[in-house]
Amino acid sequence: MEFETLVRDRRSIRGYKSDPVPRELIDAIIETAKRAPSSMNTQPWFFHVITGEPLERIRRGNTERMLAGAEVQREIPVHPNGYEGIHRKRQIEIAVQLFEAMGIERDDKERRQDWVMRGFRQFDAPVSIVMTYDKSLEPATISHFDLGAVTYGLVLAAWSRGLGTVINGQGIMQSKVVREHAQIPDSQVIMTCIAMGYPNHEFAANQVQSRRTPNEEIVTYTGFDE
Numbered sequence: 350m351e352f353e354t355l356v357r358d359r360r361s362i363r364g365y366k367s368d369p370v371p372r373e374l375i376d377a378i379i380e381t382a383k384r385a386p387s388s389m390n391t392q393p394w395f396f397h398v399i400t401g402e403p404l405e406r407i408r409r410g411n412t413e414r415m416l417a418g419a420e421v422q423r424e425i426p427v428h429p430n431g432y433e434g435i436h437r438k439r440q441i442e443i444a445v446q447l448f449e450a451m452g453i454e455r456d457d458k459e460r461r462q463d464w465v466m467r468g469f470r471q472f473d474a475p476v477s478i479v480m481t482y483d484k485s486l487e488p489a490t491i492s493h494f495d496l497g498a499v500t501y502g503l504v505l506a507a508w509s510r511g512l513g514t515v516i517n518g519q520g521i522m523q524s525k526v527v528r529e530h531a532q533i534p535d536s537q538v539i540m541t542c543i544a545m546g547y548p549n550h551e552f553a554a555n556q557v558q559s560r561r562t563p564n565e566e567i568v569t570y571t572g573f574d575e
C-alpha cells in the first residue's frame with residue numbers, strides 16, 4: 350500500500366470480527382514494526398501477544414475490577430487531574446464523534462457505560478499486544494518515546510495487511526490483572542496495549558475519521574524565505 354494512503358486511511362478500530370489472527374502474520378507485523386528507530390538503538394521494547402483463554406481471563410479481571418470501582422493501577426505516571434484546556438477539548442471532540450457515530454445520546458448512561466466497558470474488554474478483539482520496556486531503564490522518558498515509535502510502526506504494519514488496531518490505555522489500567530495472566534516479568538514496565546483483529550466494517554465507530562489541528566497552530570518555520 351502506498352505510504353500516503355496507508356497513513357491517511359488508518360484509523361482506530363473499536364469493533365472486530367471474531368476471526369483469529371494467525372501467529373505468523375503477527376510475527377511478520379512485529380518484524381516490520383521493530384525497524385523503528387530508538388535512542389542509541391537500545392530497542393527497549395517487549396511485545397506480549399495474548400489471545401484465547403488468557404485474554405478472556407484478562408477481559409474478565411479488568412471488567413470485574415473496574416465495575417467494583419477498584420483503583421486504577423498504571424505503571425507509568427499520568428497527570429492526576431486528567432487532560433485540561435485544549436487537550437481536554439480535543440479529547441471531548443473525539444468522544445462526541447464516536448458517540449454520534451454509535452447513536453449514543455448524551456444522557457444515555459447505560460450505553461455510555463457499555464462503551465467504556467468495551468475498552469476494558471479490549472473491544473472484544475481476538476488479540477491484545479501488551480507493550481513493555483526494561484525497568485532498568487527508568488527514569489525512562491526516552492524509552493517511552495521509543496515505544497511510541499515502535500507502536501505506531503506496528504499499527505501501520507497491521508493496517509497494511511488488512512488488520513485493525515486501537516492503541517489503548519484502558520486495557521492496562523488494571524496492570525496487575527494483565528501482569529498475572531500474560532506472565533509479564535517484574536523486570537518490565539507495562540506501557541500500553543494494542544487491541545488487534547480484522548475490522549468489522551459494519552461497526553459505525555470504525556468509520557470515524559478523527560480531526561487534526563491545522564499546521565498554522567502547531568508548526569513554526571524559522572529562516573525560510575517568505
Ligand SMILES: Cc1cc2nc3c(=O)[nH]c(=O)nc-3n(C[C@H](O)[C@H](O)[C@H](O)COP(=O)(O)O)c2cc1C
Nearest residue numbers: 359360361443468515516517518519520541557559
Ligand atoms: C497512548 C494512547 C492511548 C490510547 N488510549 C485509548 C483508550 O484507552 N481507549 C480508546 O478508545 N482509544 C484510545 N486511544 C486511541 C485514540 O483515541 C486515537 O488514536 C485518537 O483519537 C486518534 O484517532 P485515530 O487513531 O482514529 O486517528 C489511545 C491512543 C494512544 C496513542
